[in-house]
Amino acid sequence: MTLALSHFNAAILFATFASIVFGITQRDAMREQLRYGLYCFVMFVGGVFVAGWVMWLLRR
Amino acid sequence: MVNSSAGKRPSADTAARPAQLHSGGMIPVVAPAVGWLIPGAGHLIQKRWGRGILLMVSIVTMFILGVLMDGRIYRPNGGDILDILGFVGDVGAGGLYIVSLARGLGLEPIARATADYGSKFVIVAGLLNFISVADAYHIAIGKKP
Numbered sequence: 001m002t003l004a005l006s007h008f009n010a011a012i013l014f015a016t017f018a019s020i021v022f023g024i025t026q027r028d029a030m031r032e033q034l035r036y037g038l039y040c041f042v043m044f045v046g047g048v049f050v051a052g053w054v055m056w057l058l059r060r
Numbered sequence: 061m062v063n064s065s066a067g068k069r070p071s072a073d074t075a076a077r078p079a080q081l082h083s084g085g086m087i088p089v090v091a092p093a094v095g096w097l098i099p100g101a102g103h104l105i106q107k108r109w110g111r112g113i114l115l116m117v118s119i120v121t122m123f124i125l126g127v128l129m130d131g132r133i134y135r136p137n138g139g140d141i142l143d144i145l146g147f148v149g150d151v152g153a154g155g156l157y158i159v160s161l162a163r164g165l166g167l168e169p170i171a172r173a174t175a176d177y178g179s180k181f182v183i184v185a186g187l188l189n190f191i192s193v194a195d196a197y198h199i200a201i202g203k204k205p
Contacts, residue, residue, distance in 0.1 A: 001128060002130055003125065003128035003129045003174070003178075004129075004174050005129065007173070007177070010129075010174070010177045010181075013122075013125060014180075014181065017118040017119070017121060017185075020114055020115075021115060021118050021119065021188040021191060021192060022191075024111050024114060024115060024195070025191045025192060025194070028204055028205055029205075
């Protein structure tokens with residue numbers, strides 16, 4: 001069985017799992033863990049969009 | 061230069077810390093070892109159920125997704141520096157890496173973009189497990205609640 005994810009889906013899954021681990025391991029209190037995990041997720045996904053637009057501009 | 065901490069009495073928190081750091085017997089050794097072998101288990105044996113299950117699900121799922129995407133699993137090697145670093149990342153997944161080696165997974169050459177993503181998923185799952193192991197150790201020595 002081979003899984004063929006799109007680049008975007010792979011990036012979202014990557015961001016989700018990495019953010020969960022970062023949130024749990026880098027902060028102590030549960031509320032801080034949740035906030036930091038969400039922050040990491042937004043940064044990962046935001047970085048994907050920024051990189052996408054930069055590549056689009058470079059290609060023009 | 062004046063030392064600002066001179067003359068200050070230790071707070072209750074800092075006074076209690078040395079006692080915490082050496083408590084737990086073999087746990088500071090066992091928790092990281094078990095956590096490396098089975099992702100999240102280092103937290104579970106210290107009764108951090110929620111954290112342990114979330115870490116286990118995240119790292120194991122990421123590793124399995126990488127394998128399903130036909131990601132490459134690096135064997136011990138002394139060749140290209142990127143291959144050596146790939147092996148170091150992969151070996152962080154512990155038991156998952158050992159099982160995948162035993163079953164001969166991830167041997168095919170990378171032929172598609174998604175297979176390259178898969179290789180990165182496997183490497184990052186191992187690296188995230190290294191962070192998880194360090195966290196389990198910090199909990200064991202009382203540095204983290």
